[in-house]
Amino acid sequence: MENTSKAMIKARNVNVYYDDNHAIKNVDLDISSGTVTALIGPSGCGKSTFLRCINRMNDSIPSCRITGSITLDGQDIYDKTIDVVQLRARVGMVFQKPNPFPKSIYDNVAYGPRIHGFARNSAELDEIVFTSLQKSGLWDEVKDRLDTSGTALSGGQQQRLCIARTIAVNPEVILMDEPCSALDPIATAIIEELIEELRSRFAIVIVTHSMQQAARVSQKTAFFYLGEILEFGDTSEIFTNPKVEKTKDYITGRYG
Amino acid sequence: MSPHHISSSFDDELNSLRSKIVKMSNLVEEQYKNALIAMQNKDQELADKVRETDRLVDQMDMEIEKQAIQMIALRSPVADDLRDIVSTIKISAGLERIGDYAKNLAKRVKVLSHGKTISVSSRFIDQMIKQIREMITDVIDAYITRDIDKAIEVWRRDEEVDNLYNNLFREMLAYMMKEPQNIALATHLLFIAKNIERAGDHATNIAELVYYINEGELLALKRPKDDSSNYTVIEPNSENL
Numbered sequence: 001m002e003n004t005s006k007a008m009i010k011a012r013n014v015n016v017y018y019d020d021n022h023a024i025k026n027v028d029l030d031i032s033s034g035t036v037t038a039l040i041g042p043s044g045c046g047k048s049t050f051l052r053c054i055n056r057m058n059d060s061i062p063s064c065r066i067t068g069s070i071t072l073d074g075q076d077i078y079d080k081t082i083d084v085v086q087l088r089a090r091v092g093m094v095f096q097k098p099n100p101f102p103k104s105i106y107d108n109v110a111y112g113p114r115i116h117g118f119a120r121n122s123a124e125l126d127e128i129v130f131t132s133l134q135k136s137g138l139w140d141e142v143k144d145r146l147d148t149s150g151t152a153l154s155g156g157q158q159q160r161l162c163i164a165r166t167i168a169v170n171p172e173v174i175l176m177d178e179p180c181s182a183l184d185p186i187a188t189a190i191i192e193e194l195i196e197e198l199r200s201r202f203a204i205v206i207v208t209h210s211m212q213q214a215a216r217v218s219q220k221t222a223f224f225y226l227g228e229i230l231e232f233g234d235t236s237e238i239f240t241n242p243k244v245e246k247t248k249d250y251i252t253g254r255y256g
Numbered sequence: 257m258s259p260h261h262i263s264s265s266f267d268d269e270l271n272s273l274r275s276k277i278v279k280m281s282n283l284v285e286e287q288y289k290n291a292l293i294a295m296q297n298k299d300q301e302l303a304d305k306v307r308e309t310d311r312l313v314d315q316m317d318m319e320i321e322k323q324a325i326q327m328i329a330l331r332s333p334v335a336d337d338l339r340d341i342v343s344t345i346k347i348s349a350g351l352e353r354i355g356d357y358a359k360n361l362a363k364r365v366k367v368l369s370h371g372k373t374i375s376v377s378s379r380f381i382d383q384m385i386k387q388i389r390e391m392i393t394d395v396i397d398a399y400i401t402r403d404i405d406k407a408i409e410v411w412r413r414d415e416e417v418d419n420l421y422n423n424l425f426r427e428m429l430a431y432m433m434k435e436p437q438n439i440a441l442a443t444h445l446l447f448i449a450k451n452i453e454r455a456g457d458h459a460t461n462i463a464e465l466v467y468y469i470n471e472g473e474l475l476a477l478k479r480p481k482d483d484s485s486n487y488t489v490i491e492p493n494s495e496n497l
Contacts, residue, residue, distance in 0.1 A: 212332050239334045241472030252337045253266070255259040 008033050008172060008203050009054060014068035016049055016058070016227075023049045025227040027068075033172070036195060036204045038214035038235065041224030042250065047207045050224070051175050054205065055091035056084050072173070089116055092166035096178040098158030100150030100165075105142050108150040108161055109133060112169035128168055136164035137194050156187025163194065167202075174198065176206040180213065192217050211251050215239045223247045269327055270337075273320065273344055274400060280316040280351050281396040283309055285389050287358035288455075292385045294362060295448075296378070298369035306362035313355035320348040339472060343465040347399065350458045350465075354392065357451040364444050377431075377445045380424040384452040387417050391459040399466045411463035411475065417456035424449045425485040 007030035016024035024046045031037050031054075039047040049058065056077065058064045070077050077087055089112065100108050109129045112118075119125035129146075133139040138160045142153070150161050159179060166174055176195075180188040195204060195217050208214050214221055215235060222232040223244070231244040242248045249255070261267050287306050294302040324345045327333065333341055391410050398406035428442045428449075467475045 211334065215334065240338060242335050248335050249259060251334050253262045255262060 007031060009070065009072055011050075011053075011070045012068055014050070014053060014066065014070060016046070016053060017065045018061070019063045023227055024053070027227075027229050029222060029229060029232065031173070031203050031205055032220075033203045034200060035220055036199050036206060036218040037220045037222065038218035039205065039207045039222050039224060040209075040211065040214050040250070043209075045224040046227040047222075047224040048177055051177055051205060051207050054173065054175055055088050055093055057093065059084065086116075089169040090171050091173040091175060092169065092171040093175040093177070094159070094162050094166055094179045096181050098155055098162050098182065100153070100158050100161050102149065102151055104147045105133075105150050105153070105161060106146040109164050109168045112165060116169055118169065132164040132168040135167055135198070136160045137190060137197075138164055154187070156183050156190060159183060159187070159191060160194065163191075163198075167198070171202065173203045173205065176204065178207055178209060181209065188213070211239075223250065225250070266327075266331055269323070269331075270340070273323055273327070273341070276316060276320050276323070277344060277347060277351070278396060278400065280313060280320070280348065281392055283313050283316070284351050284355045284358065285392045287313070287355055287362075288385050288389050288392075291358050291361040291365075292382065294365045295368055295381070298365065300365060300369070303362040303365035307359050310355050310359040313352055317348045317352040321345050324348075336469065336472070339469045343469045347462050347465055350462045351392075354388075354455045354458045357455040360451045361448050364448055367444050368441070377424055377428060377442075377449075380420050380427070381445070381449060381452070384417055384420045384424075384449060384456075387413065387420070388452055388455050388459065391417075391456065395459050395462045395466065398463065399469075402466075402470055404467055404470050407463040407466040408475070408477070411460050411467075411477075414456045414460040417453055421449050421453040422485050 009029075009031035011027055011029045011031075014024055014027040014029075015022065027046075027050060029037075029050075039051060041047050052058045053066060053070060054077075058066065066078065072087075072090065075082070077091075101111060103111070106129055109132050110125055113125060113128045119128055130139065133142065138157060141157060142161075150158065153161060159182075163174075163179075180191050183191065192213065195206070198204060206214070206217060218235045220232070221235045221238045222229050223238070223242075223246070224230070225246055231238065231242060231247045233243075238247065239251060242251065261270075287309050290302050290306050290309075293299060294306060324341050327341055328338075331337075391413055394406060395410045397403070398410060425446065428446050432439045432442045464475045
């Protein structure tokens with residue numbers, strides 16, 4: 001693992017337009033390995049749009065235009081030579097609503113390693129499925145029913161299955177777009193604990209509307225407002241002594 | 257003042273916490289007013305009232321702490337709201353201590369009424385109590401209006417209380433040398449002055465908390481603290497006598 005303080009993703013002067021709508025304005029952000037970076041801000045502020053730039057999810061939106069640069073380990077991810085499928089293996093994503101494939105638990109996790117050719121034989125694939133489920137904290141709950149459908153699991157289990165599926169292809173970065181908003185407090189606590197455990201091996205970026213969740217899970221927080229980052233810093237500082245008035249008004253629930 | 261919270265009931269709770277602090281500070285300030293009158297007039301009844309008021313002050317401290325803890329649990333406050341609520345617990349504890357010192361003055365009224373009056377000391381004690389009452393009023397005013405300049409100004413005033421105390425200390429030492437038969441009385445007066453001086457320190461702490469609530473950082477000035485009585489010695493044949 002690389003030096004944890006090293007920024008592995010560098011966004012510089014990123015602008016995103018949906019037709020005439022200027023959704024992201026001049027965003028600079030460094031995302032480091034070993035760190036959970038939380039993106040917070042009111043609805044429509046651009047945090048999810050920015051998150052989706054990091055693994056080029058916005059490519060599928062025809063009206064979307066991106067300028068500026070985003071590099072992963074020094075390499076421009078919007079370079080012509082980049083294979084987007086490979087990029088998304090390195091930069092995995094977990095969505096708001098758990099979205100397991102309508103396949104068995106085993107196949108959900110094995111899907112990525114199979115298409116990327118990560119396993120030479122079934123024993124190696126078994127090993128990847130085992131370690132991924134174990135890292136996502138799901139192994140003990142599903143080990144006896146790996147052939148049942150992933151969609152039959154509870155919401156919290158499904159979300160951990162999606163996390164297992166993401167880490168099965170050995171990514172460097174995990175993007176999470178409100179991963180707990182559809183979960184109850186216990187399932188949320190389990191996912192948050194998992195995020196803390198995964199942090200040492202990955203760079204994690206999480207979009208959340210829960211201020212308390214951002215405060216609990218992240219070390220760095222970026223406050224987005226109307227497409228700009230108004231404040232970025234240590235989470236402990238942002239939540240005790242924000243420097244920007246707008247940040248304070250937002251996190252304390254005041255009229256801006 | 258910052259814009260209102262979207263949750264108006266949260267604003268209501270913050271306001272109720274603040275008005276409890278104001279009410280508590282009024283009680284404490286009144287304790288000093290009455291303690292002084294009780295000492296001057298050797299009025300045991302009024303002294304008892306000061307001690308009774310202290311029970312109310314203690315009760316308010318507990319109430320404020322309980323409400324603040326509840327707000328932390330239920331509202332999960334952050335940023336200046338969090339600093340405000342946590343500091344309010346400490347301000348309340350500070351006022352409670354200031355109240356305790358007033359109670360201690362009231363306890364000594366009985367002893368004082370046995371002895372004769374030492375005029376020079378009572379002049380200093382009058383002034384110290386006047387200072388303390390103003391400090392309490394002004395620091396709580398600064399807390400309510402979020403006025404840092406006023407808080408710093410109160411913070412600096414502690415020096416005057418310390419100076420009065422140091423002067424009184426020296427006078428008392430000299431007095432005890434001259435009239436050893438009055439050592440008991442002078443010792444009580446010394447304790448009275450020391451208690452008021454400690455109350456000043458707590459008022460200064462409150463000023464620092466007001467600064468912290470507003471600024472999110474600690475007051476970086478050097479504390480105006482020079483209690484020279486810690487190293488004041490007067491020898492029996494000293495010229496000070």
